[in-house]
Amino acid sequence: MAASTAPTSQTHPASLPPSVFTLPQTAQLEALYTIIRDRTTSRGDFLFYSDRIIRLLVEESLNHLPVVPKIVQTPTGATYQGVGFEGKICGVSILRAGEAMEAGLREVCRSVRIGKILIQRDEETALPKLFYSKLPEDIASRYVLLLDPMLATGGSAMKAVEVLQEQGVPEERIIFINLIAAPEGLKRFCGRFPSLRVITGWIDQCLNEKSYIIPGLGDFGERRYCE
Numbered sequence: 001m002a003a004s005t006a007p008t009s010q011t012h013p014a015s016l017p018p019s020v021f022t023l024p025q026t027a028q029l030e031a032l033y034t035i036i037r038d039r040t041t042s043r044g045d046f047l048f049y050s051d052r053i054i055r056l057l058v059e060e061s062l063n064h065l066p067v068v069p070k071i072v073q074t075p076t077g078a079t080y081q082g083v084g085f086e087g088k089i090c091g092v093s094i095l096r097a098g099e100a101m102e103a104g105l106r107e108v109c110r111s112v113r114i115g116k117i118l119i120q121r122d123e124e125t126a127l128p129k130l131f132y133s134k135l136p137e138d139i140a141s142r143y144v145l146l147l148d149p150m151l152a153t154g155g156s157a158m159k160a161v162e163v164l165q166e167q168g169v170p171e172e173r174i175i176f177i178n179l180i181a182a183p184e185g186l187k188r189f190c191g192r193f194p195s196l197r198v199i200t201g202w203i204d205q206c207l208n209e210k211s212y213i214i215p216g217l218g219d220f221g222e223r224r225y226c227e
């Protein structure tokens, strides 16, 4: 087959909720995903290439933050009428997989505050349950970049948003960043929080009976943290 640099979008549904934004579905991005999806990819390569996608996702999410006019003087003595970011941000990772996205956020936003939320399945009710959270005290006045690489059923992400809302963070100030989303989880999540923006790298086909994303990449935490 001839080489191509054309964007490919065969896994991308035509209609998305208005609050969902994907990375440009370029051949380069698809090549990065092909590496991390490949079961024979080494842990070192999985780390390197998933970090590359995370970096792209973080950069894209910053495009969704508001800016205000800002005027500066350049070294030439000229005046430049530019813009500056408005408001403070913080990251919140959903443990444990979301922790893998923290470094990518720190690379782009120096000394950013990062909170953590641990949600696990309650053995009795089978519902997602909050086990631990540590969040910046002033989180209600910040924009929150919520980090979780895999959006499968959406259960943990929805619970995490509830925790943020209980702390006073409005839905409109939360941006959820993830590598791969399942259509089922995306629909549930966006239906529940229509004004929360989702930045995802790729939307896959479906979930299997064990709630793994198909084709997906397997268990992100296992691939990232275990040999």
Ligand code: URA
Residues within 6 Å of the ligand: 150, 151, 152, 211, 212, 213, 214, 216, 217, 218, 219, 220, 221
């Ligand atoms: N979490 C993962 O790590 N992989 C999936 O496919 C779904 C959830």
